[in-house]
Amino acid sequence: MSDALLPLRRMMLIRAFEDALAARKDHGFQLLSTGEEAVAVGLSLVLEDGDQLLTGGRSIGPALARGVDPGKLMAELLGRVAGVNRGRAGRGHLSDQESGFFGAHAVVGGNISIAAGVALERKLGGGNGIVAILFGDGASGAGGLYETLNIATLWHLPLLFVCNNNQLSVSTPREASNAAKELRDIGRAFAIPTALVDGLDVWAMAKVAGELVEHVRSGKGPAFLECSSLRLRSHSTTARETRSRDELAQLHKLCPIKLESARLLTEDQITNAGLEEMRADAARQIEDVMAFADASPYPEPEEVLAHVE
Amino acid sequence: MSDALLPLRRMMLIRAFEDALAARKDHGFQLLSTGEEAVAVGLSLVLEDGDQLLTGGRSIGPALARGVDPGKLMAELLGRVAGVNRGRAGRGHLSDQESGFFGAHAVVGGNISIAAGVALERKLGGGNGIVAILFGDGASGAGGLYETLNIATLWHLPLLFVCNNNQLSVSTPREASNAAKELRDIGRAFAIPTALVDGLDVWAMAKVAGELVEHVRSGKGPAFLECSSLRLRSHSTTARETRSRDELAQLHKLCPIKLESARLLTEDQITNAGLEEMRADAARQIEDVMAFADASPYPEPEEVLAHVE
Amino acid sequence: MSNDQFLTTRMFFREAVGRAVREEMEADDRVLVLGQDVGAFGGSYREFDGLFKIFGPERMRDTPVAEAAAVGIAAGAAAAGLRPLCVITYMDFLMIGFDALINYAAKLRYKSGGRLSAPLVVKTTAGAQGQGVAHSQCIEAWLISVPGLKVVAPSTPEDAYGLMKSALRSDGPVVYIDHKRLFPAPGNVPVAETVIPFGKAAIRRRGVDLTIVAHSYMVRVALETAGLLEAEDLSCEVVDLRSLAPMDVNTLCRSVERTGRLLTLEEGQVTCGIGTEVATRIFERIGVRPWIRVGALPAPVSSNPVLEAACVPNADRVAQAARTLAAR
Amino acid sequence: MSNDQFLTTRMFFREAVGRAVREEMEADDRVLVLGQDVGAFGGSYREFDGLFKIFGPERMRDTPVAEAAAVGIAAGAAAAGLRPLCVITYMDFLMIGFDALINYAAKLRYKSGGRLSAPLVVKTTAGAQGQGVAHSQCIEAWLISVPGLKVVAPSTPEDAYGLMKSALRSDGPVVYIDHKRLFPAPGNVPVAETVIPFGKAAIRRRGVDLTIVAHSYMVRVALETAGLLEAEDLSCEVVDLRSLAPMDVNTLCRSVERTGRLLTLEEGQVTCGIGTEVATRIFERIGVRPWIRVGALPAPVSSNPVLEAACVPNADRVAQAARTLAAR
Numbered sequence A, B: 001m002s003d004a005l006l007p008l009r010r011m012m013l014i015r016a017f018e019d020a021l022a023a024r025k026d027h028g029f030q031l032l033s034t035g036e037e038a039v040a041v042g043l044s045l046v047l048e049d050g051d052q053l054l055t056g057g058r059s060i061g062p063a064l065a066r067g068v069d070p071g072k073l074m075a076e077l078l079g080r081v082a083g084v085n086r087g088r089a090g091r092g093h094l095s096d097q098e099s100g101f102f103g104a105h106a107v108v109g110g111n112i113s114i115a116a117g118v119a120l121e122r123k124l125g126g127g128n129g130i131v132a133i134l135f136g137d138g139a140s141g142a143g144g145l146y147e148t149l150n151i152a153t154l155w156h157l158p159l160l161f162v163c164n165n166n167q168l169s170v171s172t173p174r175e176a177s178n179a180a181k182e183l184r185d186i187g188r189a190f191a192i193p194t195a196l197v198d199g200l201d202v203w204a205m206a207k208v209a210g211e212l213v214e215h216v217r218s219g220k221g222p223a224f225l226e227c228s229s230l231r232l233r234s235h236s237t238t239a240r241e242t243r244s245r246d247e248l249a250q251l252h253k254l255c256p257i258k259l260e261s262a263r264l265l266t267e268d269q270i271t272n273a274g275l276e277e278m279r280a281d282a283a284r285q286i287e288d289v290m291a292f293a294d295a296s297p298y299p300e301p302e303e304v305l306a307h308v309e
Numbered sequence C, D: 001m002s003n004d005q006f007l008t009t010r011m012f013f014r015e016a017v018g019r020a021v022r023e024e025m026e027a028d029d030r031v032l033v034l035g036q037d038v039g040a041f042g043g044s045y046r047e048f049d050g051l052f053k054i055f056g057p058e059r060m061r062d063t064p065v066a067e068a069a070a071v072g073i074a075a076g077a078a079a080a081g082l083r084p085l086c087v088i089t090y091m092d093f094l095m096i097g098f099d100a101l102i103n104y105a106a107k108l109r110y111k112s113g114g115r116l117s118a119p120l121v122v123k124t125t126a127g128a129q130g131q132g133v134a135h136s137q138c139i140e141a142w143l144i145s146v147p148g149l150k151v152v153a154p155s156t157p158e159d160a161y162g163l164m165k166s167a168l169r170s171d172g173p174v175v176y177i178d179h180k181r182l183f184p185a186p187g188n189v190p191v192a193e194t195v196i197p198f199g200k201a202a203i204r205r206r207g208v209d210l211t212i213v214a215h216s217y218m219v220r221v222a223l224e225t226a227g228l229l230e231a232e233d234l235s236c237e238v239v240d241l242r243s244l245a246p247m248d249v250n251t252l253c254r255s256v257e258r259t260g261r262l263l264t265l266e267e268g269q270v271t272c273g274i275g276t277e278v279a280t281r282i283f284e285r286i287g288v289r290p291w292i293r294v295g296a297l298p299a300p301v302s303s304n305p306v307l308e309a310a311c312v313p314n315a316d317r318v319a320q321a322a323r324t325l326a327a328r
């Protein structure tokens, strides 16, 4: 597979994975990342094996982008014992540190200080691994972000703050979540490098994230990346949509997968048939994923007391 | 009394009050504001009757500056029933809303959101009263400051954030408390007016605070004032001093009362005798204050269950 | 007086909450609501549907995700004279607002010597419904140990309505607790305006062999259990606490005196739990009776459907405990 | 083995804490301390005196005033492989760090299916010593109800030493609770390195008429009470819980079986308190015995010397309760 097609392929896998999951009746409810695939994939392109990514509850795309096994991830989300956490974490809390995905934590803002702790271990351990923490525009209201930014800066922690500004926190638009003109102004207050990037453009994401990753990896302390993206579905699979059909239709035109497909077509890097084949590949892969997950049972009720202490 | 002497007189009263309190064996322990009198007095010069001031635990100077009755304040600090809160609040929690001192709250950062709530009431009530919240450089590490700044800005609350940067949080120097170059950069992140003022100069304090107060009072939302001051005593009357005698001696030269006295002398607004008389006045007043407080008894143990619900 | 006072109307639990808030907002313009998604969205559980249209964004205030500041602002506004209803979507996140609620609001009247108080209501939801380890907890037992704090937890639309109204009139602070599973429950609510005073338990079912004391969603589990056991000729009385602090020890004592046995049931942990306190207060008054406590198993509540169901009490587990108790 | 194992040396409580931390830091370079004023200042109670010189600012890390982030960073560092000791000066402010401690750290092993854990120790201080409503609380009862969390509270220098060492070796999370009044207390501590395992209570005084169960500073009040009552020919056994979670129910049961009466004593609220849980666990095992619970009065703890003294238990109040209990 050519490098030029890799990001699109990864984004398509996330989309197919989440669509298949959403179609299941037995998924409980899920927080999907449709419209935000370029953020997860672009960022992951510049993270390395020894790095760790942490996220809020919207974790599926980022986990896949980091390389968590899709079958084990699906099993996790469907509550099966073959899941990365034996089906007990679910979307809000899954982790697979061996894949460089240290974990989701569904408390908005709550994972940011945790990520700084992981970064502290990286720093004291002496390797050159770094940590990235992905949080939303909504999380920019939470005090934990600021406390952690401050400490991470004072301590020169190898931590990249990545704000996935998908313009919404449940029903609350970005403007009502935070008074800062740009969310990266939060980083500016602590005098660290910041950038604002088009989070719908997977290559721009990789480029700008790469620059900040380099800063962080060089030991100069944290940096703050604001990614402007879109949430193209409702907050969760059971939440009410707050935007009109028309508005959503307009927004869908900016889908990062569409944009990247169009770019590749225009630049003659792929044909329509090639795109179709890629989509079919992803669909086939997800069929296997589903088969794997479905082959795995739910845990026994007796497991309820396992791993408490 | 001439207006020109008023600030000095008020600062001297605070100093005399706190010195007398510190000399008592039965005061438990206290957080004194020696070196920070100009912040409290300068700010209070530009607050009005319908305004409210809230503070952290270092509350005595600010309460006096706002006009809380010194006798009732001393009684409070010595645990007597004639205290503004029947002697049960103490330095960390005293309040006297009728004097425009809505209260101290000894949880660092904890009073900031409370102040925003008071400001919300002011705003919805429709008057033109405003609220000022005084907090330390140490409190700039606390998430509650940022959460509140953000909401206060979004909601255009009539709230003045006053950071009394006395350079220390217990043993932690300003530089280790916050990574921001200037603490007012925190306000800048939310795109509100900010200022940095020499908090050892009572007239500068009044002037710059006055400008921001005007902004806030005009309904345009919050503003952020950083005051550079000095803590000339140890953190509390029972805490270890972390600076050397020499260093402290140097710092004492910057005492705001000394500076203001020198200025008035230089400008021939007062004589040495006049200064002496002012000091004697303050001392006499504090004698009365002590007599008042001492005449009041401790509460009866039975009061322990009063005012719980 | 008209017959209206005996008329009832059918509504969902979430509607009963909304009605109470609407009426109190109409009657007292110091009442306002603040929290995440309480405005145009109508509340996470649609419990405020329609209120934004009536009261607008000044009184139905969306907040950013900032629980600590939200509770603090509500507490400060209450101290200054408003009567805010602060909505914390999940009780797990009330912890984030504990400083303002517990260290400030609950102690304000005390520390000010009665000169200030914080008539603030925090409305939150407890309990498990597939949302996992950080969205399922029941920590009301912690709250009832805080002097100065009142705590209520309705199990029916009628009580949701009446207790919310009392809460908004109380000189608080009050924590009012919904349960996620109750919002869609229908029930009869009086047509006439009524309030339900704090400190009054309700006997939901009469029985003679043992008393089950529960609150919130677990009252339904208790009633289901009582239904099951009827077939076995075991007659359970079911008492709904409704108000946890203050607690109606009188009603509890009378019931246990009649039945002679106590089963306490809660969805939270039994360790230092509500049930243990209920039993202690009853036995302090009337002497000891056979007692079993039932609650969640000592584990976090997973979003996994099997593990969640295994963790929190259900009618089968309660029935099992009741049979053991009856045999004593 | 040498005789060293029986030798003891006299030191203050605060020194015993510091010694434990020093030894564990020397033995395991994953151990580090973070919190306010733990560095050059040596800790708010001088409990870390000298450690900064030895270990420097990387391992004795001063944090800004940011309890939420401090606990979160410690939890994350623990999950990633370090063994942080996070210092929260007052237990009241531990609430601010509850989200990281309770919603993340305590549930991490569970939610990750055993793949991650957070061997984190939070060290904090509880209790009243003139610091008022927001610096005096004892909320350990809340903590012992959290599955996955261990809680210990020493009353002697020896236990402070041994329990802190166990805490730092535990796969936690652990909350280790000091009491402000204990730091200056002297006591004998073994010269040889020793640990005190969790889950073991200690009988501090033998008695035959009733058992007083207490922890932390209240053990001293219990001993004082026992001294007072000796003159009245009332013989009290005093059991020091030391470890609240896990709890040594065996030792408790044996003591109460011997004496036949139980007085539980704590400085916090009795409602949903430690004492109530102690009694419940004992009586579940050995059947009911006469029991009285003593704790703070249901009010905030003021910094006012008269009101503070009136609120928290003292030997007179405990003795009064013991006499009532003995008469049953």
Ligand SMILES: Cc1ncc(C[n+]2csc(CCOP(=O)(O)OP(=O)(O)O)c2C)c(N)n1
Residues within 6 Å of the ligand: A056, A057, A058, A106, A107, A108, A109, A135, A136, A137, A138, A139, A140, A166, A168, A169, A170, A231, A235, C036, C065, C067, C089, C093
């Ligand atoms: C502390 C906390 N408060 C509230 C919630 C409920 N909640 C879950 S997701 C969410 C929206 C967060 O918005 P954002 O950070 O922008 O992330 P996004 O959902 O857009 O990915 C909210 C409010 C929560 N999980 N945690």
Ligand SMILES: Cc1ncc(C[n+]2csc(CCOP(=O)(O)OP(=O)(O)O)c2C)c(N)n1
Residues within 6 Å of the ligand: B056, B057, B058, B106, B107, B108, B109, B135, B136, B137, B138, B139, B140, B166, B168, B169, B170, B231, B235, D036, D065, D067, D089, D093
């Ligand atoms: C949440 C919280 N953490 C810790 C403390 C202990 N403490 C009391 S005062 C203080 C220093 C605060 O520094 P700063 O905000 O600069 O105020 P200053 O003492 O200089 O007036 C600290 C850490 C507290 N009261 N509250």
Ligand SMILES: [Mg+2]
Residues within 6 Å of the ligand: A136, A137, A138, A164, A165, A166, A167, A168, A169, A170
């Ligand atoms: Mg968002």
Ligand SMILES: [Mg+2]
Residues within 6 Å of the ligand: B136, B137, B138, B164, B165, B166, B167, B168, B169, B170
């Ligand atoms: Mg300071």
